[in-house]
Amino acid sequence: MKTAFLDRDGTINRDYPDSQWSGKTVPEMIPGAVEGLRFLQKQGYALIMITNQYVIGEGYIILEEYQNFTDSLIHRLAENGIQLLDIFYCPHRRDAGCGCCKPKPGMIEQALEKYPEMDLTQAILIGDSAGDRILAQSLGIPFYEIAEEGRHPQKNWRSVCEAVRE
Template identity: 35%
Template sequence: MTMQPLPVQPYDLTPNKVVILDRDGVINEDSENYIKSLEEWRPYPQAIEAIARLSLHGWTVAVATNQSGLARGYFDEATLQLMHDNLCERVSAAGGSIAHIAYCPHGPDDDCACRKPKVGLLDQIQQRLNLENLRGAWMVGDSGRDLEAGIAKGCHPVLVRTGKGKKTEARENLERVWIFDDLAAFVDHLIEAERRAPQ
């Protein structure tokens, strides 16, 4: 088996050049019945291209995802790995990369430290990227749990209206939360804002 080298992180990696994404409802279609197989894992085409554009413009992209279907026995870790391998392959084919995928395998009653809105997944990403903190990074999700976890780590919270996003927008207090129709719209904004920023 040939081991692939880990992607080299930029020397000047700072939190404001890090984008952390929830998975289901942000990168791929969500389901009330859980995403239980590679066949059921259907990425939004514009999300794959958006992740690649972030990479090409110098952002480091990571994923933080609750996967309680593991604890419920709906799928196993090998199946989850197939989904994540497919995600990374699609992003790579589009010219980008994902630095790390952190997932919580526990159920809501397991009292773990990683299930969002707790910050364990973001701590894992912070350590993997060798950052002192995540203040100023971007946390993109479709639920209140995602936003809470990001805010607790000092990230800019971003809600997308895909997945559960519209329901979240209707019922949550979203003061100081950035809201976009989908991941591609957020990426458009981020790249354009950097382009317009004074040098």
């Protein structure tokens, strides 16, 4: 099984400053994300989201807010024919010393344990932050960056799709 590991915030939906996450219930999609995910799905990638949610552990939002937002995102993707295989999230404080907060590999290890048919040599990782990049590098899997709109015009979902197609 070839897998695309996907960051969530800033990659699929817009990210916000920590203090502004509370009360967010409807994802604002990153341009091209829906089309990009649909493309990856068509290419045969299983889609697995791995997302740092220290905003839970650090008290910016409660777990229920995370779940509501996630449900809304899943619904939005499903409306567009996109099915995520799974979602792994790290709810811990950044200073908790857990093994799952990216760039630590814990969420990918959890995924490998749950899906033994997963082939890491065929995996890719798509994200917008240094943590995502470092994690991909440490695992030796290709990293594709989604940059904040306008900052790196060549690092967007369109360029990800083109690179994956090659």
